[in-house]
Amino acid sequence: MLPEHLAVIMDGNGRWAKARGLSRSEGHRAGTETAKNLVTRCRELGIGHLTLYTFSKENWARPKDEIAQLFDLLTLFLKKELRSLQEQDIRLKVLGELSDFPFGVRQVVAHTINKTKNCRGMTLNLALNYSGRDELVRAFKNIAESGISFKDITDETISEHLYTSGQPDPDLIIRTSGEQRLSNYLLFQAAYSELYFTDVYWPDFDSAELDKALENFSSRQRRFGKTGDQI
Known part of the structure; x- marks a missing residue:
């Protein structure tokens, strides 16, 4: 049994780099390569939706030069992988508020979204400038403005x-x-999600590690409030 929707908190780039005497930027570069490989592997497996926690609202507290490097890696990734996304029939969507991002980053993201909007093989969600709490506040405001009765x-x-x-x-x-x-990720959506934690740093999370996680997931009984005998 495979998940229809897999979400990932990609954590540990900096610690991976530090353990190897490398800069944090090298860790983020390695992490970007891991993300690329994960997208391809999930598409091969037939997972319909993949969500990657790419940049949270809390990440703005990081050093400005590191934030700039993260934006550079994001734009480079999208430019380099656009054709691959199209060939793999992968649609890009963004979860979060892009208005705070630099104009150039917004342009590249919007271009990639537009060029992949008709792809149907898999949906790749990038959580950018994302906060689960802010998402809920935004949803409640939109509901109130729509005129729906409480x-x-x-x-x-x-x-x-x-x-x-x-x-x-x-x-x-x-x-x-x-x-x-x-970490403020998909708070409403995660109500019945299975959680899998690994000590492996993100740059080392390869296909073998993904297989371990998926095997663990397939062994679980998801009851959604029912008893085991009712499943």
Whole structure:
């Protein structure tokens, strides 16, 4: 059994680099290569939706030069991989507020989204300038502005106003580097997600590590509130 929607918290680039006497930027470069390989592998496996926690709102607190390097890596990745995304029939979507990003970054992201909008093989969500709490606040404001009566608000109403509207909630969330928390990631969508934590730093999370996570996921019984005998 494979997850229909896999979400990943890509953690540990800096610690991976430090352990090797490298700069943090080298860690982020290695992490970008890992992300590229993961996208390809998930497409090969037939996973329909992949969400990568790429840049959180909290990441603005990092040094300015590191933020600039992250933006450079993002734009380079999208420029280099656009043709590959199209050939693999992968549609790009963004979860988060892009308005705070530099104009050049926004341009590249918008161009990639437009060029892949008709792809249907897999949806690749990049969580950029993302915050789970802010996503919920945004959803509630949009619901209020739409004129929907509070008596008519349901789980489905909220889901329809999230960035992931129209997509299934993540079945599995993977976090690398040994940390065991969601870090403001997909808070509403993760209600029944299976969680998988590994000590492996993100740049070392290869296909073999993905297989371990997927094997672990397939062995779990997802009850959604029912008893085991009801499944």
